Structure formats: structure tokens, C-alpha cells
Amino acid sequence: MADVLAAFTDHLRYEKARSEHTVRAYTGDVRGLIAFAGARGVPISCIDLSLLRAWLAEQTRRGAARSTIARQVSSAKTFCTWAVRDGVMASNPATRLQAPRAQRVLPTVLAPEQAAAAIDAAAAPPDAVPSDGGLPETGSPRPVALRDRVILELLYSCGIRVGELCGLDLADVDADRRVLRVIGKGDKQRSVPYGRPAEEALRLWLTVGRPELATPASADALLLGVRGGRLDQRMARSVVHRATGDGEGASIGPHGLRHSAATHLLEGGADLRVVQELLGHSSLATTQLYTHVSVERLRAVHDQAHPRA
Template identity: 35%
Template sequence: MTPEQDLHSNTDFLDAFLDNLYLEQHVSDNTLSAYRSDLDKFCLFLNAKPLMSVTAQDIESYLAHRVDLGLKPRSTARSISALKRFYQYFVREKVIVESPMLNIAQPKAGQSLPKTLSEAEVEALLNAPNTEEPMGLRDKAMLELLYATGLRVTELVGLRMEQINLRQAVVFVKGKGNKERLVPLGEEAMYWLDQFIKLGRGQMIKHATDFVFPSKRGVGMTRQTFWHRIKHYAILAAVESPLSPHTLRHAFATHLLNHGADLRVVQMMLGHSDLSTTQIYTHVANERLKSVHSEHHPRA
């Protein structure tokens, strides 16, 4: 900020801060827009009170106001980051002596619940591929395997023939951090995997490969390719719930817990090193129980 700048209004201070971000720190247009939005909301709350006379009590009142509005902690955390950076700038420029944000802590954003599918939606998705064609048979086997085992998509597309043991009905997985685990196969997954290996895989392989699920080119499939296949079948099955590459992994864990599976068993099958990572699925299962109770209990 140059000495000749004469800043009076809140708008002047906002512009000076954002100009500095753009000209000297080269932040992106999206980041500038986000800072502008967060700071404009704060100014609106202040109701014309000068930004440079804001106290820690004003900040705490603003955060309480956001809670009253039901805004998400993640959004509030971003707003606090913008305000901290804003006031740090004017401390450096010697406009104020101390930032009102000094003792303001970031709220705990919490862990967002994973998006999952109902059992009926999973059934429709699994039945969408045309198993009369090699590619459809491959996709059917992949979807059944994903739902039966809870594998990560990267683990699924990277599966090699030596990792599959149909006689013992298990798949040997090397997951994150090269941690190894054995995951049992269900009857449906075993059946379709066997069908694909016997009837479809040979027609798809164009070069020597030990990948279980070759791509159209006959080599290993990418995570992105399989994700596009999932979206394709979701459209065919009229599944309207939000999807992610891990949707069937989330459904695997949630449906197991809904049917009474032990949390530590689910943890082992998912390959989570920390039980707290798996516990997020108990929240999803509990939400399902609340929903059923609310819908069917006469006193709900």
C-alpha cells in the first residue's frame, strides 16, 4: 500500500487488500472471488462499522451469527482464513497495531458423510451391463466384485490374475502403503468373475497381460475409464443419487453395517489402518435407521 493511498471506507480497504493479493501475490481469479465474497458478507454483518475498528468480540459475534444461520463449519473455516489474511495485511502495513483474529481458532470442519446408494439402487446398477457382450460381462464382474469386496477403484483396476483365488473365494489385495489384506468374495461376485475369465477375458486381450480386467485396447484399465463406465450404467439404471468413484465401496461398508456386521471386520475388509476412519460409516447407518424409524414408526 503506497503512502499516497487514502483509505476511508470499508470498500477502500477491501480493494487495497485484494489488489495486493492480485498484483503481488498473484492469486487466482477464483481465490480473489472467494475472498471478496467472504469479506463482503462480513461487512454486511458489521452494518457500516469500520473494518479497522473491529474487535475480537465483533468477530465472535459474527461467528455466532453464522452458526445461527446454520452455515457449515467448512464454510466458516474458509471465512476465518480470509479474515486472518485480511487483517495480517493491514498489520504489516501498520494501519492497525494488532489483528482482531489473533485468538480466533478454526472450527472443526468435521468429516463429511460419504455418499452412498440404497440397496435397490445398487441392484439396478449391477443389473445394467449387457452380459451378452465381453465388455458388458467384464463390467458386470467389476461392479459385482467392487460391491462384494469394498475394494478401492485403483485396487480393482490394478488387480492381477495371481491375486484372485476362486477356489478359496478370496481376493488378495495390496492397498495403500503396500498393506496387504485378504477379502472374501461373495457368491455373485465369484460367479460373474468366473464367467468373465472363462468367456469374456480371452476375447478382450490383444497383448499378453496379467490384468484381470483389460481395457478395450487389451491392456490395463485406468481409474478414469472405469469411473466413466459407472456413470454410463447409472444413467441406464436411472440411478439419480450422487455418485463418486468410491460409491460402491461406500455402499459395501454401509450395507454391511446396516445388516449387523462388526465394525472391526468392516475395517479389515476396507483396509483402513485406523478404526476411526471406518466409524464414519456408522453415522451413515445410523442416519438410515433414523430415516426408517421416522417413516414407519406411528409415534415418529
């Protein structure tokens, strides 16, 4: 089992170019599938459709969400396709496997004024404790405050994913055209424009903030932690949650800013396919979710404001 899992992991990582999150999730799913088969005396080469269905039924019985079951179906399909190709299985038992229809949940979005307030909140006072737990820097404004504002500006202005943000290098910033070169899922590259507020935040970070934090470990990373290494995703999420938490409700994370950016673009009249390109969605159906968000918000305003609603 260990050899098969290792080979499958390499396939996901190097051939399919899946993200580390996807690699961990799919590998964990397949490990569970193989263990389920082994407990019933079924070797990997003899896994069939009935066993796959029994495995999924067991996950449902244990209370797995529909989204989790859908991912496990995808994991099983990917694994079986690879296993047939590499001679681990003689035939693919997953071709007739069906995933449950996912429940589409409308994402939480900020109002434009809430997004602006969150970005302003990221620029904490110079004597505030840094968001990533280091010692307060001297001088005004603090390098970490400048960096935190860039994090909020780029996530909201560009609608990029937090992993894409943390993976940015200095060479990915085209300051003349105000465009970022972003490497998204599947190592697909796209160009994303950013606005003038983000341009000013980047200028201050690159000229004032980053030089104070940079070390030999910084290499070409655009955004840095307090020790000079590349900013990691957990810290970026912490920055966003701190900035969007107003004490009146739950804060949102980086993906909430991405949802907000997409919604505000559509509400401002942007074409759906343009938003699809900006977000890096492979399917237009994924982007269409944001049209439902806009309709729901329109209905909510109508119900509240119209005398005959």
C-alpha cells in the same frame, strides 16, 4: 525450487509409497507454498511458522474448503519434516501447525436393491454401445458387458477402491477360497473375500470375456480395456456412473459403491473392526463414519413409518 520439488516428489513416491494422486496433490501444495514464500523474498530454508500460517490464511481467503486446507497442512508438515531430514531446513516450523477440524459429510449410499439393479444394469444387451467407446463386439454376451459386471460386483462385494480394482492381476484372484489379494494405500496388502455372484461374474469374464480382449499388452492384468491394455480408473468410473444413473437423480461413482458395501455390512451385523480390515482403513475412526450413516438411515425410516415419530 525445481530440484527441491523433484527430490520431495521422489520421497513421496518411493520412500512414503504414496499414491500418484497424493503425490500430485502434495507436490502442488508445496509448489504453491514455495512460490508464496518466494514472492515475499523468503527462501525455502527460512520458511517459518508465521509464513505457513499466512499461506494458509491466503488459501482460506480465496475460498478453499476446510478439507483442502487440512490437506495443505498435511502437505506442509510432510514437506518440512523431509526438508529438515535432508538438510534443506535447519528446523521444522510446521510442528505447531494445526489443521482445521474437517466437516464430516455422510456419504451417499445405495439401498441393497439399488445396488443389485446397478450390477444388473452393467450387463448391457449384446448390441449396446460399449461403455468405453469401442465398437460393439459380436456374440452374446459381449466381453465388455462381462467385464463391466465384474467391475460392479467386485467394487460392491469387496468394498475395494477403484485404484485397487484396476491394479488387480490374475494371480491376485484365489478362486478356490473366493479371496482377492489387494494392494492398498501405502502398498499395504490385505485379503478381501468376494461373494458367489462375483465368483460367477469372474468365471465368465476369465473364460469367455477376457480371452476375446486379451493382447500381448494385457500382460497379467485382470481387467482390460477394449484395446487389451489394463483397465484405467477413468473408464471404471464411467462404467459405475452409467450403471447407477437411473434418470431420477445423480449417479454415484466407485467410492459410492464402497460406502454402500460398508454400510450394508454394518447393517447386517458385521463387527466394526472386521469392516475396517475389509476396507483397508488404517484408523478405526474412519470406519466409524459408516455407523453414523446407519443411524441416519434408521432415523429417516423411523420418522417416516412410526405414528409418533
